[in-house]
Amino acid sequence: MATSDSPLRADARRNRDQILVAAREIFTERGAEVAMEEIARRASVGVGTLYRRFGDRETLIRAVFRETIQTVVDEIRAALAEEPTGWAALTRIMRQSAWLHVGFQSESPLVRAAIRVDEEGVRLREQALDMLEEVVRKAQAEGALRRDVGVGDLALLFMYVMKQTQAAPPQAAALAPGRLLAILMDGLRAPAADGLPGRPLTRADLEFH
CATH class of the missing domain: 1.10.357.10 (Tetracycline Repressor, domain 2)
Structure with missing residues (x-):
């Protein structure tokens, strides 16, 4: 069970890291009011994934x-x-x-x-x-x-x-x-x-x- 869970945890961590990098770049460039969809797009994840990792802005x-x-x-x-x-x-x-x-x-x-x-x-x-x-x-x-x-x-x-x-x-x-x-x-x-x-x-x- 632990072995099969590991890839999921790795994917979740990678998605989280990608979202944080994308959000930091966009916040610095354009401010924090940018659409969440744009952050998800730059992070190469779905909007649903973004909201699962971070419940709100x-x-x-x-x-x-x-x-x-x-x-x-x-x-x-x-x-x-x-x-x-x-x-x-x-x-x-x-x-x-x-x-x-x-x-x-x-x-x-x-x-x-x-x-x-x-x-x-x-x-x-x-x-x-x-x-x-x-x-x-x-x-x-x-x-x-x-x-x-x-x-x-x-x-x-x-x-x-x-x-x-x-x-x-x-x-x-x-x-x-x-x-x-x-x-x-x-x-x-x-x-x-x-x-x-x-x-x-x-x-x-x-x-x-």
Whole structure:
């Protein structure tokens, strides 16, 4: 019995993974209000399969957010463990693509509402921010990162740069993220020529309202 059940479990897992990948891509490209049929089509599954795996749009949004944030957590943890300095860890993290997909969280009230009530998603998000703050403190203690920036500045800068470059013509869109992130990192280095206006943005500035 266990042997005959295994292929079914493998198929179910594969379908789930395909749906999550397709949904994350579409949410990032076009927002989370896209028709569920389009997500199923990109995932190469039937609409019935999509709804069996995820009962409604909110459930799918929460699953995509959880998986994306888990990837961010894993990337930050690896950078902290493997890079020799806080600045090297920060540079590696800022170049990772997972932050881009977190950007869809701010696209609509529907998305914000779905994520806000998801305890596991909130826990993972707080874990990611805890570790990113550790990276920031480490880089600032080394004297490599300017002291008038906070974790909120970094998260918003990355998402803004990456999402804006998506709207550029194809050739520019391919070149821009790497170039703009390099310019961004130069601007984050200490010592800074001039102070920044206002105050550093913190994790509290990233909270959903």
